[in-house]
Amino acid sequence: MGKLQDIYKVISNEKLCEKFTRLRIDAKPIVEKSRPGQFIHIRINDGLEPFFRRPFSIYRAKKSLEILYEVVGSGTGALAAKKKGDTLDVLGPLGTPFGMPPKGIKQIVMVAGGVGVAPFLFLSDTLKKKDYELILLYGGRTKGHIFNIDEFKKNGCGVFQATDDGSVGVKGRVSKLFPKIDPCPETTFIYTCGPRPMMASVQDFARKHKLRARGSCEEVMACALGACLGCSIKTTQGFKTVCGDGPVFDLHELIFEKIT
Amino acid sequence: MNISVRIGKAKFQNPVTVASGTFGHSEKYYHLREVKKLGALTPKTVTLKAREGNPPPRIAETPSGMLNAIGIENPGADEFIKTKLPALKKIGVPLIVSILGRTDEEFKMLAEKFNSVSGVSVLELNLSCPNLGKKVLVAQDPEATSRVVGAVKKVSKYPVVAKLSPNVTDIVPIAKAAEAAGADGLSLVNTFAGMLIDIKTREAVLGNVTGGVSGPAIRPMAVHMVYKTAKEVKIPIIAMGGIMTAEDALQYIIAGATMVAVGTANFINPRAPADVLDGIKAYMRKNKIGDIREIIGSLQTL
Known part of the structure; x- marks a missing residue:
């Protein structure tokens, strides 16, 4: 596995908004190998709490390695306490990347x-x-x-936003923003990542407009190396591991159970 | 320093292996330089036919441990022998192959299949997977244990180890039944049956509803079972249950285990088995112990 696992130093750990924090790690070997859609698996503390490592998508890999996270439980809570100079045991980069869009895609x-x-x-x-x-x-x-959506704008992205309570942008789910795009089966390609009901709605939209699409999935993971088979999800091709077969899948192969 | 051990006629350079199901069929681990140093490797349990495993979610974190109900997802014996075994053999470490049959006959057929391939050192009979929807496990019944072990012993050319369940009132009679039926060793213990409930939805967290608990949370109970059993049987014990460090492993060895298997810790620290091995050697050097047999079952009592 070579240097797939190593110890790296925290450069910064700062809030970007009320809910999201950006962690920057001095991890050049991972930066050099990473491709968009891959993730890293962090052992947050040396002891037994939290017990599992935690997987995070790579947010940016330029000079340093960056992840974006929301504090939702014990793992991310412990991660939020990390300060500049603290060390983290990191496995990565792991998983199947987004990959480039197919030929002929413009949007x-x-x-x-x-x-x-x-x-x-x-x-x-x-x-x-x-x-x-x-x-x-x-x-x-x-x-x-x-x-801070400016980073996306700097990359030339047209950005449309929605919030459930309407406090910013359009009121409602992200599906309310679908009318903002003018999709074409030959030239439009979708990448999606988010809660399962949202990804299910993107899948519906892509089916309706005959669009090709890839989705990045999340599951609780133990090893993230394909050994435990704990992160398997249902696909039209049978059970697939999110850590190795994914996290990125053809969106049309994913099976979203009914969400109540 | 002698740290080599034996299970039946199978000899291992050192007492450290990995627990089945934690080494998966994942080739990502094979390239670890550390893996080549281990005494043995135990791949995930193989069944006669392919099994797709249990519905997700299959795992959850518990205090100092994990709950799982993978459901023995595996490609089946023939496919395992064809596609997985060659790469495992190439690592150059003796293999303890874990097998599970739904019936005595299937156990026998599995044993016969592995008789005709090379590169296997020991057969481990998984008599104790809690995640297959069975009301009673083989390892919860001394007679069934004796029957399965006897059936496999009759045909297998390899030493046979019975992997037992901790989900019993008393593990000793079952261990003795396995020994009497000819088992060359025992693996103690499989996971403790358990469950987690989401109080928001009032649903079980796992797709399979119940699962098995592993990790440091179960270690004191598992050490106790090894201690109790080792006093009553003569065959060697491969101990597992929450081993993260050499200190954890040494507790099992002192309690009477001949070999130790690192399981859940592989998911937290892929180098844990090698760390355990190095730590055992360091302990022996520090305490001027020349042979691992001096510490096996060496618990001091008044």
Whole structure:
């Protein structure tokens, strides 16, 4: 596995908005190997709490390695306490990347919900070098989930936002933003990442308009190396591991159970 | 320093292996330089036919441990032998192959299949997976344990180890039944049956509803079971249950285990098995112990 696992230093750990924090790590070996859509698996503390490592999409890989996260439980809570100079045990980069869009694609639509926006800055960093029209449709619960979207604009993305409570942008789910795009089966390609009900709505939209699409999935992970088979999800091709077969899948192969 | 050990006629350079199901069929681990140093490797349990496993979610974090109900997802024996075994053999470490049959006959057929391939050192009989929807596990019944072990022993050319369940009132009679039926060793213990409930939805967290708990949370109970069993049987014990460090492993060895298997810790620290091995050697050097047999079952009592 070579240097797939190593210890790296925290450069900064700062809030970008009320809900999201950006962690920057001095991890050149990972930066050099990373591709958009891949993730890292962090052992947050040396002891037994939190017990599992935690997987995070790579938010940016330029000089340093960056992740974007929301404090939702014990793992991210402990991560938020890390300070400059602290060390982290990191495995990565892991997983199947987004990959480049197929031939003939001109318009790239990134549909993100909440912290699911994390992998898209890295993706737009890569795609901006080509001749694509880039669009980000972003939905958050409240204005606390609306963060510094300027980085996306700097990459040339057209940005449309929605919040559940209407505090920023259009009121409602990110699906309310679908009318903002004019999709074409031959030239439009969708990348999506976010809560399962949101990804299910993107899948419906893509089916209706016959669009090709890839989605990045999240699951609780133990090893993230394909050994435990704990992060398997249902696909039209049988069970697939999110850590190795994914996290990026053809969106049309994903099976979203009914969400109650 | 001698740290080599034996299970039946199978010899291992050192007492450290990995627990089945935690080394998966994941080739990402194979390239670890550390893996080549281990005494043995134990890949994930293989069944006669392919199994797709249980519905997700399959795992959850618990205090100092994990709950899982993977459901023995595996490609089946023939496919395992064809596509997985060659890469595992190439690592150059003896293999303890874990098998699970739904019936005595299937166990026998599995044993026969592995008789005709090379590169296997020991067969481990998984008599104790809690995640297959069975009301009673083989390892919860001394007679069934004896029957399965006897059936496999009759045909297998390899030493046979019975992997037992901690979900019993008393593990000793079952361990003795396995020994009497000819088992060459025992693996203690499989996961403790458990569950987690989401109080918001009032649903079980796992797709399978119940699962098995592993990790440091179960270690004191597992050490106790090894201690109790080792006093009553003569065959060697491969101990597992929450081993994260050499200190954890040494507790099992002192309690009577001949080998130790690192399981859940692989998911937290892929280098844990090698760290455990190095730590055991360091402990022996520090305490001027020349042979691992001097510490096996060496618990001091008044």
